[in-house]
Amino acid sequence: MAADGVDVAIGARGPRALDQTASAIHERTGRAVLAVPVDVTQPEGAAAFVECALKEFGRIDILVNNAGGPPFGAFGRFDDAAWQSAFELNLLSTIRMTRLVLPHLPRDGSGRVINIVSVSVRSLLPGSILSTAIRSGVIGMAKLLAEEVGPHGITVNNVAPGMILTDRVRETVLKDKLAGGMAEEDALAELAAHIPLRRIGRPEEFASVVAFLASDGASYITGATIPVDGGMSRGIH
Ligand SMILES: NC(=O)c1ccc[n+]([C@@H]2O[C@H](COP(=O)([O-])OP(=O)(O)OC[C@H]3O[C@@H](n4cnc5c(N)ncnc54)[C@H](OP(=O)(O)O)[C@@H]3O)[C@@H](O)[C@H]2O)c1
Known part of the structure; x- marks a missing residue:
């Protein structure tokens, strides 16, 4: 997105990789990159991240919800704590960040919410029980939110990576x-x-689809889940 002319605020917990990533994006694109350490499972941290972005840029047009994934394993491996962590990392963080950013998104057709999910929401992926169950909630939420905010010209979509x-x-x-x-x-x-x-897949092959969904070219796509998986998901639909 920076290559397409967007100033970006990026967040992750580890400041070292975050700063290196910010420098790399800035060097490659010349765009302003704000790096803010954040744990999106923590409500105060998420709110502070959004505040920093608003303070730096004065506006937010696009939100990409993309945190790490839950561990792989069979149903019997996971107790309540593991399910709770997966819920907080992949569903509650998406809900929270969206709630924080939504009031700031433009109402002129350019507002975007993009959630990174997984191929496991379209096709069985053995061992992905936490991811599949929790991310199915993201898909459902995005579909209903797309309906709610569509009249305001905001689109809500999901991108489902296969193996990147x-x-x-x-x-x-x-x-x-x-x-x-x-x-x-x-x-x-x-x-x-x-x-x-x-x-x-290469990360840039995935990123280019996210950047497209963020662009004006994708202004009539909402409530969709787009696979970027080299054909890996075997569902007919
Ligand atoms: N790569 C694939 O093939 C693939 C396939 C299916 C689904 N996915 C999903 O797509 C998403 C991105 O995947 P990826 O392969 O890029 O994952 P990754 O290499 O593990 O990167 C995850 C990023 O999220 C950050 N992060 C993790 N937990 C966080 C938290 N609580 N708060 C803020 N930032 C956090 C990590 O940095 P810190 O650890 O420093 O916080 C890291 O920058 C994940 O949800 C993953 O499950 C990926």
């Missing part, structure tokens, strides 16, 4: 394969074997 080569994938599925003694190239090929395009 980010730190999350490097530190979970890929790491498991490398620990088993596989070469990285073979491990990546094995992970991609069931994906129609036969490769894992």
Whole structure:
């Protein structure tokens, strides 16, 4: 989005990677980048993040809800605390950030809410029980919110990644394969074997869809969940 001319405020808990990311975006695009350490599961932190962005830029046009994902595992592995954490990280944070930002979004057709979810909301992904259950709530919320704020020209959409080569994938599925003694190239090929395009996605291939949904070109798309998954989700619809 910065490459498309948008000033951005970005947040994560760890300040080091956050600052490095902000510098990289600024160097590549020349846009203003505000980096604010935030834990979106904490109400005060989320509110402070939004306040900082408003103070710096004087307006907010686009909200992208994108925090980390819950752990993988079978139903029996997770107790109430694990379910509560997944709810707070992926559903409540989305609700909270949206509630904080919504009053500031423009009412001229350019206001955007974009939630990052997962391919698991469209097609069974073994081991993704926390993600699937919780993110289905995000889909439902987005659909109803799209209806509510549509008359104000605000769109609400979800983007569902399949397998995109980010730190999350490097530190979970890929790491498991490398620990088993596989070469990285073979491990990546094995992970991609069931994906129609036969490769894992690049972060920029995912980002370009998010940037499109944020743009004027996507002004008539709302309540949608767009897969970016190389064909990985096997549902007909
Ligand atoms: N990559 C994929 O193939 C894939 C597939 C399906 C779904 N997804 C979902 O898409 C989203 C992004 O995935 P990713 O692969 O980019 O994940 P990632 O590599 O794990 O990055 C997650 C980012 O969110 C930040 N974060 C985590 N918890 C946070 C919190 N409580 N408050 C604020 N920031 C937080 C992390 O920084 P800190 O740790 O410093 O806070 C990090 O910057 C996740 O929800 C993931 O589950 C990804």
